Amino acid sequence: MTVLCVPPLIPLIHRDLSMNEKAIGVLTGMTPFMLALFAIPGSLLIARIGARRALIAGLLLIAGAGALRGLGPTVALLLAMTFLMALGIAVIQPAFPSLARQWHPARIGLATATYANGLLMGEIIAAALTLPIVLPLTGGRWEPALAVWSLPILATAILVAVATPHVARDAARPPARWWPDWHDPQVWLLGLIFGSASAIYWGCNAFIPDYLHATGRPGLVPAAITALNAGQIPASILIGAGARRVIGRRWPFLVAGALGLIALGGFLALPGGAATVICAAVFGFMAAAILVLTLAVPPLMAARDDEHRLSAGIFTITYACSFLGPLLGGAVWDASGVAASAFAPVGVASVLILALALWLRLPRPAAVPEPGRAAAESR
Secondary structure: OOOOOOHHHHHHHHHHHOOOHHHHHHHHHHHHHHHHHHHHHHHHHHHHHOHHHHHHHHHHHHHHHHHOOOOOOOHHHHHHHHHHHHHHHHHHOOHHHHHHHHHOOOOHHHHHHHHHHHHHHHHHHHHHHHHHHHHHHOOOOHHHHHHHOHHHHHHHHHHHHHHOOOOOOOOOOOOOOOOOOOOOHHHHHHHHHHHHHHHHHHHHHHHHHHHHHHOOOHHHHHHHHHHHHHOHHHHHHHHHHOHHHHOOOOHHHHHHHHHHHHHHHHHHHOOOHHHHHHHHHHHHHHHHHHHHHHHOHHHHHOOOOOHHHHHHHHHHHHHHHHHHHHHHHHHHHHHHOOHHHHHHHHHHHHHHHHHHHOOOOOOOHHHOOOHHHHHHHHO
């Protein structure tokens, strides 16, 4: 919520702080950059205090820093608080695959799709309600509008602390590891595929609002941003319903890459508001499909209590790509003066998904019926 409330407000932030397109790209890409930078320290924290406690600490940091982003306001403070907020997200991200296996060991695919669906719903709520509801409630000021979205995060941290128990680690077990295995080619393939999809998603969130303003269609911004995020929900539902048919297969990744290219061509070439909104929804659908398919892999491939380590490796690669996508898109737009050029990284990322998916070797849920045996068999 605290991340996806920003794109609808970008034109206001752009106006008030006189930020160029490259700075907008940095603002939007700050979160994935921090996820890349601190995914491994997040893995270390999980190894030391456990996934649940890391989750609570990260949520509290997200809520506090997210509320302070509009204080001032100045570009430096906005970026500094976004930095801290993204650090909190980086801490909690590797915890989710571990919690999916701890709480639902027999239904990892469904558990992954369920929490991904919740994450996507949070994005949709923020993207859809910021302009029509939250902004009017704050007198049209974007600074308090950002702070409003920290309230549900704080409530979630309290709920997790009260409603879930701490499970102490068995002292007889060896210490949990935290450093990713960089020699595993599947870590790199999954990271680059997930990173390409994430670069598409973050790039669209960064530049769809200003692109539509630049092409004389500002009225489409709320619908397009909402569609971009709402398009993710069907993907998570479909994968959750058919987890055993799609998780661990290559063809869904190939389909997602093809959809990225189709959506890009339609978004830039097709006239009319409906086509623009539909193509934005397709971007969201393909990005969410890869999100769920990738997040389901660590609990299947990794040894028990080792999911955070594999996840951290994937996230480090993924979000480095996610940060570079919007940054390069903004730089190309600034250099060329052509609004459509900001979407060049989207086309490159779609092609990469298609190419890299051909090399994937993934475990199938049917082949890993018991989490305890999964680790031994996957090794």
